[in-house]
Amino acid sequence: MDNLTLKLRGMSCASCANNIEDAIRSVPGVSHASVNFGAEQATVTYDPQKTDVATLQNAVDAAGYSAQPMQEDVLAAEDDIERQTRQMENRALTRKVWVSGIISATLVIGSLPAMTGLSIPFIPVWLHNPWLQLVSTAPVQFWCGASFFVNAWKALKRHTATMDTLVAIGTGAAYLYSLFPTFFPGWFIAQGLRPDVYYEAAAVIITLILLGRLLENRAKGQTSEAIRKLMGLQAKTARVIRNGREMDVPIAEVVLGDIILVRPGEKIPVDGEIVNGASTIDESMVTGESVPVKKQPGDEVIGATLNKTGSFQFKATRVGKDTFLAQIVKLVQQAQGSKAPIQRLADQVTGWFVPAVIAIAIATFIIWFNIMGNVTMALITTVGVLIIACPCALGLATPTSIMVGTGKGAENGILIKGAESLELAHKLQAIVLDKTGTITQGKPTVTDFVSVNGTANSNELKLLRLAASVERNSEHPLAEAVVQYARSQGVEPTEVREFEAVAGSGVQGYVSDRLIQIGTHRWMNELGIHTSQLQQQWDRLEYLGKTVIWIAIDGTVQGIMGISDAVKPSSTQAIRTMQRMGLEVVMLTGDNRRTAEVIAREVGIKRVFAEVRPDQKATQVQNLQAEGKVVAMVGDGINDAPALAQADVGVAIGTGTDVAIAASDITLISGDLQGIVTAIQLSRATIRNIRQNLFFAFIYNVAGIPIAAGILFPFFGWLLSPIIAGAAMAFSSVSVVTNALRLRNFQPKIS
Numbered sequence: 001m002d003n004l005t006l007k008l009r010g011m012s013c014a015s016c017a018n019n020i021e022d023a024i025r026s027v028p029g030v031s032h033a034s035v036n037f038g039a040e041q042a043t044v045t046y047d048p049q050k051t052d053v054a055t056l057q058n059a060v061d062a063a064g065y066s067a068q069p070m071q072e073d074v075l076a077a078e079d080d081i082e083r084q085t086r087q088m089e090n091r092a093l094t095r096k097v098w099v100s101g102i103i104s105a106t107l108v109i110g111s112l113p114a115m116t117g118l119s120i121p122f123i124p125v126w127l128h129n130p131w132l133q134l135v136s137t138a139p140v141q142f143w144c145g146a147s148f149f150v151n152a153w154k155a156l157k158r159h160t161a162t163m164d165t166l167v168a169i170g171t172g173a174a175y176l177y178s179l180f181p182t183f184f185p186g187w188f189i190a191q192g193l194r195p196d197v198y199y200e201a202a203a204v205i206i207t208l209i210l211l212g213r214l215l216e217n218r219a220k221g222q223t224s225e226a227i228r229k230l231m232g233l234q235a236k237t238a239r240v241i242r243n244g245r246e247m248d249v250p251i252a253e254v255v256l257g258d259i260i261l262v263r264p265g266e267k268i269p270v271d272g273e274i275v276n277g278a279s280t281i282d283e284s285m286v287t288g289e290s291v292p293v294k295k296q297p298g299d300e301v302i303g304a305t306l307n308k309t310g311s312f313q314f315k316a317t318r319v320g321k322d323t324f325l326a327q328i329v330k331l332v333q334q335a336q337g338s339k340a341p342i343q344r345l346a347d348q349v350t351g352w353f354v355p356a357v358i359a360i361a362i363a364t365f366i367i368w369f370n371i372m373g374n375v376t377m378a379l380i381t382t383v384g385v386l387i388i389a390c391p392c393a394l395g396l397a398t399p400t401s402i403m404v405g406t407g408k409g410a411e412n413g414i415l416i417k418g419a420e421s422l423e424l425a426h427k428l429q430a431i432v433l434d435k436t437g438t439i440t441q442g443k444p445t446v447t448d449f450v451s452v453n454g455t456a457n458s459n460e461l462k463l464l465r466l467a468a469s470v471e472r473n474s475e476h477p478l479a480e481a482v483v484q485y486a487r488s489q490g491v492e493p494t495e496v497r498e499f500e501a502v503a504g505s506g507v508q509g510y511v512s513d514r515l516i517q518i519g520t521h522r523w524m525n526e527l528g529i530h531t532s533q534l535q536q537q538w539d540r541l542e543y544l545g546k547t548v549i550w551i552a553i554d555g556t557v558q559g560i561m562g563i564s565d566a567v568k569p570s571s572t573q574a575i576r577t578m579q580r581m582g583l584e585v586v587m588l589t590g591d592n593r594r595t596a597e598v599i600a601r602e603v604g605i606k607r608v609f610a611e612v613r614p615d616q617k618a619t620q621v622q623n624l625q626a627e628g629k630v631v632a633m634v635g636d637g638i639n640d641a642p643a644l645a646q647a648d649v650g651v652a653i654g655t656g657t658d659v660a661i662a663a664s665d666i667t668l669i670s671g672d673l674q675g676i677v678t679a680i681q682l683s684r685a686t687i688r689n690i691r692q693n694l695f696f697a698f699i700y701n702v703a704g705i706p707i708a709a710g711i712l713f714p715f716f717g718w719l720l721s722p723i724i725a726g727a728a729m730a731f732s733s734v735s736v737v738t739n740a741l742r743l744r745n746f747q748p749k750i751s
Contacts, residue, residue: 036399093217166387212733439599482549503613507519573750632648689739
C-alpha cells in the first residue's frame, strides 16, 4: 500500500470534505481516505496495482474540486507557491468584498425609509427605486456571488448539497422573488400586498458571507504558522569546499559527502558530522533546549541550528527531504492533516446537515404561507433558515485546534504523529518510564572494576581487553561505557567471533578461542556460573545504586564492573509535576531491583518493575492496562519498541534510536522528561479548546435555525431579518477559528 497527501482546492464547507472523501473512497484500490477541511488536505492509502495518483486526482476533479499531490520534499519552494496562491485568492476575495460592500451599503441606505416606515430627508426616494436596485444588485449576485451558484450547480449535478447550495438558494430566492414586485407591482397591490423587494438582503448576505470567508481564510492561514516558522529556519545557501575551493551554493545543490564550512553566527545548512574544528551550537529552534551544546569532531550537527562561537567543517550526511528539519515538518504536516476521534460526531452531523436544513426551510415556508397566510414572512423565514445554517463551524471546530496544537507542540520540541495521539494524551492515567536514557542521562560510566585476581596488574588489563572486545559489538549504553573505560586505560579491543546478544541478559563471543560472557547476575545463575567469589563486592556496589555487570571466561567468573548513570537534572521535577497532575508514574527497567529502587527513591517514584526483559516490557504495560488505566510508555531504546507500541500512547525520547521513535506516537526531540508534562498539558488544552468549538458550533445551529424559522417572532421580530442571519452565519466559523488560535498562547506549567 502507498500513502499519498493531496492538497485540495475548491472546498467551501465541511460537506465538501465529505463529498471528496466519498469520491476518493469510491475509487477501486483505495483502502483509506480522510479529508481535513481545516488543513485542506486529503490523506489516501491505496494499492498502486489497482489505481494511481492521476486516477485519484480525476475522482476529485469529477466531484467538482481540484487536487495536487504534495511534494515529498516538504522544504521545497512549494510552500512559497502555496502562500502566493492563498494571497491571490484573498486579494480577489477582498476586491469582491469591497465592490459588494459599497453596493450593499448604498442599497441598505436607500431601503431605510421602507424598512422603518419613516421619511428620512437626506435619503432621496429614487435610491429605493426597484429598477435601480435590480441593476445595482446584479453585479453582486452574478459576479461577487458567482462562486456560490457555480458550486451549487456542481453539487446538484453530483446529487449532493453543500453550504454553497444553501447560500445560492437563499439569495437566489430573495433576488428572484424581488423580480415579481419589480415587474408586476400592480398585481401585488390588487392582492392587498405591499410590493416589497429584497434586493438589499440578497446583496448584504453575499457581502457578509464573502467577508466572513475572507476573515476565515486569513485566520486559517495563521493555523499553519508553526510550519512556516520551521521552514523559515532553513539556511538558503551553504559554503561548500570542492576541489580545494570554497563556494556558496544553494542548499538544494548540497550533496551527500560534501564538506561544508560554517563560521560563527551562521546557520548550519544540512545535517552532518563535524570533521574539523569545534564550537557551541544553539539547537533551541528544533529541540527547545535553550542552552548551547558543545560540539567537536565526531559529533552530529542538525541543519537549521545556529553556530555560536567557533568555526568548523562538517561532512553532509543528510540532505533535502532526509534532513532532521524536513522530517519534523513532514511529521507536523501529517499530524495537522489527520483526524481526531472527537471529530467523528461532527463528520456524521455534517453528512446530513445540508439536506436537513433544506427540509426545514421548505417546512418553514409551507407553515408561514399555508397556515399563517403570510407570503412575506414565508420568504423571510425561509431565506433566514437557509442562510443561518452553517456546517463550516462544525467542520472547523476540530481540525483548526489540532493544527494549532500540533504546531505549538513542534515549537516546544514535541512531535505528535497524529490527532488521535494528541487527543488520547489528555486521558492518560499512568506514565511508565524506562530508566536508562529516560530518567537517567543514558551515558553510563564505569566507576568500579574488580577482578578476582585483585587490581593494578597485567591480568586485570587482559580481562578488560577481553570484555571491551565483546562489548564493542553491542549497541547497549552499558557496552559503550565498558569500551570507553577500556580505552581510557590504554586498552584497545580486539576481534571477536560468534558474537551474540542475549536480550535482557548480556552478550557473549569468542576471543582467541576463549568464550567471554558478560551480563547480569541472574544470567550467570542461569548459565550455572558460580558468583560467590565476588558476592560481597556485588552487594556493596548494588547498595550504592550502581548497575553491576559480571565477566566470565570459559564458564568461570573473573570480574565485575560497577556502572553509574546520573539522573537527568530535570527528571525529579518533571516526575513530581506529573504526580501532581494526578498521574501514576511507574519505573520499568531491566536493571536489578536494588539499583532501580535507589534511582526511584531519588526521583520520587513509588512503583518499580525491575529486572524486566525486553520481551516482558510490553506485558507489564498490558498488566497496567488490565487495571483499567490509560497508559503511556516512555523509552529510548530498541528494547523499548514493543512496549511503546503496546501502550495507549508511546513516547520516544528523541535522543534515542530510530526504532523507538518509529514505534512511538509522540517524540520528545530534546530527550527531556519535561516534554511529557508539556505534551499532556498541551493535549488537555487542545481538547478543551475543541470542546468549546464544538459546543459553540452545535449551540449556534441548534438555536439559530429555530430563531430564523420564526419561533421568537412575537417577541423579537427583528431577529428574522435575513441580513441578521447572514451576519451570524458569516461570523460563526470565524469565531471558531479565532478561538482555536488562542492555543498559540499556550505555555507549559512546570510546578
